[in-house]
Amino acid sequence: MxxxxxxxxxxxxxxxxxxxxxxxxxxxxxxxxxxxxxxxxxxxxxxxxxxxxxxxxxxxxxxxxxxxxGTSLQPAPTGTAFVPVVEVDSHEEVVAPASANAHRHTPAARTSSPAMTSARLMVQMPNGVTLRFECSGNDAPLLSAMIETLGRCDVPPGR
CATH class of the missing domain: 1.10.10 (Arc Repressor Mutant, subunit A)
Known part of the structure; x- marks a missing residue:
């Protein structure tokens, strides 16, 4: 010493x-x-x-x-890359097909009425993660931006 x-x-x-x-x-x-x-x-x-x-x-x-x-120096808990989404059960879904090699996701919609007040979207990512969204008509720009961003994501399969 x-x-x-x-x-x-x-x-x-x-x-x-x-x-x-x-x-x-x-x-x-x-x-x-x-x-x-x-x-x-x-x-x-x-x-x-x-x-x-x-x-x-x-x-x-x-x-x-x-x-x-009165706070401690503990690291902030790490979250996921996406905000948690509430799962909605429905008979009508908006589905985005995804193959393991595809980087672009094109949504295919199945709806019963042309004037829809809310939209539902389910995306199957190449790594097996499933994302489900439900948005009102006012959220169309946000949903469009999310689809565009997901299309640019390079997610390795099976991760």
Whole structure:
């Protein structure tokens, strides 16, 4: 265990590991973070003055602010590529046929009335994922954009 302390910097190194990673005294680290939070303080300048990497100092500041806010530094849960869709049971479906090699999806509609108030779309992706959408007549531009985007997707089969 090594103790280094420079009166000029005020930051105290408590331990240097085998990998060269330094462990700093919590109190002096806290004082440095608080100095960075002062108005017109330069984080890069203070980091340079104290011999600490500016990115590391920014990380300490972020952790300090999260502790004050009562949040943790846990990564946000990763979601799927698409927004969850509510499945709708119906006898009439709008189907987009998809083959394993096709990159363009052309919807084929089966409807009983020409004036439809809502549209239903089911897309079978090459990787086996099935997407079902139900949209009102006002959602036609959104549905059109989704179909266009799905047509450009390069989804490997069986993924």
């Amino acid at each position: 090594t103790e280094e302390h420079s009166e000029m910097t005020g930051l105290k190194v408590v331990n240097v590991g085998r990998d060269g990673k330094r462990r700093y005294d919590r109190q002096t680290k806290q004082k440095l973070v608080e100095a960075c939070l002062e108005p017109s303080a330069s984080v890069a300048g203070l980091a340079l003055k104290h011999g600490v990497n500016a990115n590391l100092l920014r990380k300490w500041i972020k952790l300090h602010q999260q502790r004050l806010a």
